[in-house]
Amino acid sequence: MIELYRIYKEYSNGQTALKDVSLHIPAGQMVFLIGESGAGKSTLMKLLYKAEDFSFGRVLIGRVDVSRLTDYSKLRRRIGLIFQDASLLPHLSVFDNVAYILRAQGASEREIRFRVEGALNVVGLLERAKEMTQHLSGGERQRVGIARAIVTSPPVLLADEPTGNLDPVNSLKIFQLFKEINEKLKMTMIIATHDPRVHQLGKRIVQLGGGQIIMDTEPSNLPMFGSLAV
Ligand SMILES: Nc1ncnc2c1ncn2[C@@H]1O[C@H](COP(=O)(O)OP(=O)(O)OP(=O)(O)O)[C@@H](O)[C@H]1O
Ligand SMILES: [Mg+2]
Structure with missing residues (x-):
């Protein structure tokens, strides 16, 4: 389970990257985090794996209150991280x-x-x-x-632009792979991406815009499913 409650993040240069973001992701759920460049996707991820501190609010990963942690190595062991470059x-x-x-x-x-x-x-x-x-x-x-x-x-998997270096065909294969991993291994997952085709995958989509959540679509509310149901 991942929970953000009324998160604000202001960088030291005064740039506000997240404004009053609340998000609940139940254990085992997979979420695509989308939004334009600068929307706050990487910032949100960094708060979860403690690469940045938040200015106000609360973050829980499982039962762990991230803001109260002193031993980050324990938290990091519970989170699998994937970036654009596999390094x-x-x-x-x-x-x-x-x-x-x-x-x-x-x-x-x-x-x-x-x-x-x-x-x-x-x-x-x-x-x-x-x-x-x-x-x-x-x-x-x-x-x-x-x-x-x-x-x-790890119970939690975070991927920030994992397909940023890949062509469209390979990108879609990687998204499919994440979906399979989620279904097989039941990890709680957030995948940040620019790729609008993730709408086709039938998973929850959270969209950030200007540091706020501007859309949160549960799979059952996706238009694709609506039209199938008719
Ligand atoms: N270390 C930093 N210091 C100051 N401002 C920052 C820092 N990192 C990010 N920002 C600012 O915070 C805002 C959100 O940036 P963030 O990197 O979270 O966006 P993003 O949605 O991941 O964008 P992209 O799709 O380009 O990766 C932007 O306005 C950015 O300029
Ligand atoms: Mg980013």
């Missing part, structure tokens, strides 16, 4: 990139194999496990980035 380690294989965080956490080799193979299977790259990441296409690289984000089974 893979070029000298490591696909497997080792995905395994990296587990090794850092001291997981056993047996657990690492089980988890990494599971994550690569989800993103469709199990056959490419031994390949070096510089041999992969942009879409494949982002799939490795997604595998890396889900390998620790």
Whole structure:
């Protein structure tokens, strides 16, 4: 569960990025966060993973009150992060990139194999496990980035413009993959994007404009479903 209650965010230069934003996302729900450039999407995400502090309001992730946290590492472990650029380690294989965080956490080799193979299977790259990441296409690289984000089974997945570097066909495939992950693994997910085609995916869409929520469409209210029901 993710909950924002009356969030205001003003940057130190006086720029107000979010104004009175309240949003409740139940556990296991997937939300697309859309809006024009500068609308506040990345700011909202950064508040959730504590890359920025908010000026006023309350943020809950699960039962954790983010503003009261002192040990951020615990919060970060509960959140899988995906960005426009997967920033893979070029000298490591696909497997080792995905395994990296587990090794850092001291997981056993047996657990690492089980988890990494599971994550690569989800993103469709199990056959490419031994390949070096510089041999992969942009879409494949982002799939490795997604595998890396889900390998620790975090309850929350946040993706900020995950398809920003991809062509339209690959972008749609990545959105479909997120949808499959949400349905299989039941993670609570927010995906920020400019791509208006996410309307086709039958998921909740929250639109930010000028730092405020200007539209919040539950899947059942989408016009596509309305017309099907007639
Ligand atoms: N570090 C910062 N310092 C000052 N102002 C900032 C900072 N980061 C963002 N802003 C401002 O806050 C507002 C929201 O920015 P944000 O990056 O959240 O938008 P966005 O919706 O993610 O845009 P984009 O689609 O271009 O990524 C913008 O007006 C931006 O200029
Ligand atoms: Mg952004």
